[in-house]
Amino acid sequence: MGMPTVSIALGAALALLGELPMINQEVILRYKASMALFRKCFKEGVIELVDLESINTLLAEKYGLPLNSIFLENNLLFRRK
Numbered sequence: 172m173g174m175p176t177v178s179i180a181l182g183a184a185l186a187l188l189g190e191l192p193m194i195n196q197e198v199i200l201r202y203k204a205s206m207a208l209f210r211k212c213f214k215e216g217v218i219e220l221v222d223l224e225s226i227n228t229l230l231a232e233k234y235g236l237p238l239n240s241i242f243l244e245n246n247l248l249f250r251r252k
Contacts, residue, residue: 199242202234206244 206227213223231243 198234198236202230202236202242205230210244 209218209223209226212218213220218226227244228238231238231240236242
């Protein structure tokens, strides 16, 4: 029986960054499903773009996703002014 190995680099990186929370796949799925519903409402003209953006932020907060998460449906390259 061998000793289990652990990546020293990973441990060091996490120590420098502070332990980052793992994002649960179920949380992402629920966020994506909710956004799909509201995106459909937007495409049908039921809600405005401003509403969709606000809903996006509210759902991210509800599900505990950081606002800069790659899982959010933000267009990080283009921001409305």
